[in-house]
Amino acid sequence: MEIDKAIRESNDRWLKTKYEKAIYVIQRALALYSIEEVAFSFNGGKDSTVLMHLLRAGYFLHKGEQISTGAPDNFPVRTIYFESSSAFPEINSFTYDCAATYGLQMDIIHTDFKSGLEALLKAKPIRAIFLGVRIGDPTAVGQEQFSPSSIGWPPFMRVNPILDWSYRDVWAFLLTCKVKYCSLYDQGYTSIGSIHDTVPNALLSISNTPCSEEKFRPAYLLSDGRLERAGRVTKFSSSKKSPALSNGLTNVDLQKNGLLTASTIAVGDEILLGTVEDQLGPSLLKKLHSIGWTVSQTAVVRNDVDSVAEEVERRGSTNDLVFIYGGVGPLHSDVTMAGVAKAFGVRLAPDEEFEEYLRHVIGDYCPSDRNEMALLPEGITELLHHEKLPVPLLKCKNVIVFTATNVPELETEWESLIELTQSSGLLSVLEPYVSKRLTTDLSDVATAKPLSKLCLEFPDLHIGCYRKTRYGPLVISFTGKDRARIELAAEALCKKFPSGSFSEIDSSG
Numbered sequence: 001m002e003i004d005k006a007i008r009e010s011n012d013r014w015l016k017t018k019y020e021k022a023i024y025v026i027q028r029a030l031a032l033y034s035i036e037e038v039a040f041s042f043n044g045g046k047d048s049t050v051l052m053h054l055l056r057a058g059y060f061l062h063k064g065e066q067i068s069t070g071a072p073d074n075f076p077v078r079t080i081y082f083e084s085s086s087a088f089p090e091i092n093s094f095t096y097d098c099a100a101t102y103g104l105q106m107d108i109i110h111t112d113f114k115s116g117l118e119a120l121l122k123a124k125p126i127r128a129i130f131l132g133v134r135i136g137d138p139t140a141v142g143q144e145q146f147s148p149s150s151i152g153w154p155p156f157m158r159v160n161p162i163l164d165w166s167y168r169d170v171w172a173f174l175l176t177c178k179v180k181y182c183s184l185y186d187q188g189y190t191s192i193g194s195i196h197d198t199v200p201n202a203l204l205s206i207s208n209t210p211c212s213e214e215k216f217r218p219a220y221l222l223s224d225g226r227l228e229r230a231g232r233v234t235k236f237s238s239s240k241k242s243p244a245l246s247n248g249l250t251n252v253d254l255q256k257n258g259l260l261t262a263s264t265i266a267v268g269d270e271i272l273l274g275t276v277e278d279q280l281g282p283s284l285l286k287k288l289h290s291i292g293w294t295v296s297q298t299a300v301v302r303n304d305v306d307s308v309a310e311e312v313e314r315r316g317s318t319n320d321l322v323f324i325y326g327g328v329g330p331l332h333s334d335v336t337m338a339g340v341a342k343a344f345g346v347r348l349a350p351d352e353e354f355e356e357y358l359r360h361v362i363g364d365y366c367p368s369d370r371n372e373m374a375l376l377p378e379g380i381t382e383l384l385h386h387e388k389l390p391v392p393l394l395k396c397k398n399v400i401v402f403t404a405t406n407v408p409e410l411e412t413e414w415e416s417l418i419e420l421t422q423s424s425g426l427l428s429v430l431e432p433y434v435s436k437r438l439t440t441d442l443s444d445v446a447t448a449k450p451l452s453k454l455c456l457e458f459p460d461l462h463i464g465c466y467r468k469t470r471y472g473p474l475v476i477s478f479t480g481k482d483r484a485r486i487e488l489a490a491e492a493l494c495k496k497f498p499s500g501s502f503s504e505i506d507s508s509g
Contacts, residue, residue, distance in 0.1 A: 003057040006177045011310060015172045019054070022161040025145050026058030029128055029159045037127040038159075039078040039120075042104070044091035045192050046219070047132035047162065049181050050173050052098065054161055055130060079104040080120065080129070082113055086194035094182040114153065121154045128157040134165050167225025175220060175317065188216020191229045201231040203259050220318055223261040223294045227459055260428055262288055263297040263315035267308055267327030267336050271300050280325050283407050287414050288323075292430025292481065303327055308339025316343065316398055321427070325402040325410075330373050340396050341377035349378035357391040384426070386416035393417060395426075435479040436486050437505040442474060442497065450496040451476070458489045475505065 007019045029038060040055055042048045055077055081095055099106050107124075109116035120126065133140050140163065147158045162170075167190075174181050184192055188200030203224075204217040222228065264284055270276040281298060288295055296319055301307040308327065315322045327336035341348050355374035376394065383392035393413060394401040400417070404410035421427040440447070447465070455463050461480040467473070476493070478486045494502050 001057050001060040003053045003177050003179075004061065007173075010176050011314075012172055012176060015169060015176060018162075018165055018169050019173070021164070022054050023058050023061060025159065025161040026055060026130070027062050029130070029146075029157075030059065030062045033128045033157075035076050036078075036125055038130065039080050039107075039124075039126045039128075040130045041080045041082075041132070042095065042098070043082070043132075044087075044095040044098075044182055045132070046170050046174065046181055046185060047134060047165075049098075049179070050165070050170050051130060051132040051162060052102070052104075053173075053177060053179055056102065058161075075103050076105065077130075078107060078124070078126070080107050080109065080117075082109045082116060084110075084194065086196055088182075088184060088192065088195055088198075090182055090184050091192065094180075097180075117156075118154045121156060126156060128159050130159045130161065132162060133158075133160045134162055134170075167222070167228045171220040171318070185219040188219065188231075190219045190222050190227075190231055193232055197232055199231050201227070203227055203230055217320075221261060221320065223259055223296045224459075224462075230459075259294050260292070260320045260430060261294050261296045261318075262321045262323060263299070263319045264288075264295065265308075265311050265315065265322060265324040266298075266300045267303060267324065267339075268300065269303050269333065271326075272302060279407055280402070280404060280410050283410055284323060284325070284402075284414075289433050291418070291427070292432050293321075303333040303335055305335045305338045305342055308336055309342035312340055312343035312399060320398065322399045323402065324399060325404060328401065328403045336401065337376060337394075340399055340401065343399075344377060344380055344397060346378045346380055348375040350374050351376045351381065351383075354383060354392070361390050384417070384420055386420060388412055388416050431481045433479055433481055434483050434486060435477055436490055437478075438476045438490060438493070438502040439473045439505050440476070440497075440502045442501055444474065446497075447474065447476075450493065454489060454493055454496075457492065458485065461485060461489055463489065476502075 007016060010016065040052065042052060056075055059075060059077060079099070083092065098104060107120060109120065111119070133143060140160075143158065143160055143163065145160050145163055147160065149156050149158060182192070188204040189198065190201040190204070192198055200216045201219070201222060204219070204222060206215045206217060264281060266278050266281055268276070268278075271278045278300065281300075285295055285298070297315060299311050299315070301311050308324075312322060312324065324336060324340070327334050327339075338348060351374050354376060358373055377396050380396045382395040384395055385392045389412070391403065393403075393416065402410060402413050404413050417427060418429070421429060444465075451463065451465065458480075460482070461478055464477045464479070466475055466477075468475070478489050480486050490502075490504075
């Protein structure tokens, strides 16, 4: 079965774990109920799309039979679809496409959810319904993987295989399995309701596009899953921009604080073996933070072409930019450029211009290695020239390669990159992140619940906690792009405890 095969072949251990747990819940339900007694509630959204494919895989594994996408009758789980006049046309179209492609046995209901469900359960022997509910959804409160329906509703078992899945997990699954999803998600929609309460997520706005035609990045590029529902607002026909508030933020605020995401990759066996300490990584993270970029992932990979290629392909598909360093040079362990080339499916080819730069730097000291060092990914490499740099920086599509071997060299390369940005728009400079830190002698137990509530009240901020020593004071950090929001959050926290419980350490930005 193609879904199970894609997950098994993936290197994403976290996704594999979530997949296996979800499949277990599905198989358990199929063991408890006959196929006539189960149904699947599908709404065309990303969560139910994930669940549809999990159900297909789970049924296949449960029965031990091959399910072909060309054999619709092999997937007998009844599918419930509540068709509404306020649904997006793209949702309806995607739903019917799925029904045709995967042979979904559709029960289409045109009434409200509760009334339609009551009528269906009277007509059919349904005892359990698979739902694509995740923690964080408004309807998820108090639910478990198996939860009886609420009082006042017709009796059935709610089965929630992806209850513990995050926004990241959902997109990791869809992208890993390379399955189709509703086209709205490629237009900046991150959580889809009705046409009356859903707009593209302003955090994905591409700010440098003309105002007459605002564009958005795909939903899978939203780095902070807590802001998934930022596009659930009230539309106003009199304005192209919605003035609705979302957790205290206007659309203007969200666009000003728009997110661009990056990943960093260090290449080096020595780092993994603990022989050397990666000093470039922390420095690079601070620099990205200072220009308002969000770092979604950092990784260290072996000096192995396939390892580099897999990581570059994975991170490049879900981030605006990828920064990679280490493994550049003439040695047998310098495989970074070969890995980048493999990630984009191109070959390494001599670059005469780059070779000329190398000739000036290397001279005649190692003539046998010079041509090999000038091999670059063919057709996708851009040389970023700057007078401060002895050789240009390398940009391969959305991957930037640093050749620095120490922090001072990285400083020079970064400063050059920023200066090039000012003239060419290579690297967007956003509102920088600012932060504030408070310290307290309160225990973790005393602060845990208030801090959890605070995170829900201020989803646009990163609120972190740590101790420098086991018995030292608790440090609470607030990080975001709006100083006023940070101050408001800190003030809200202080009000939850007696006066004097917190003191400020410092703030930045």
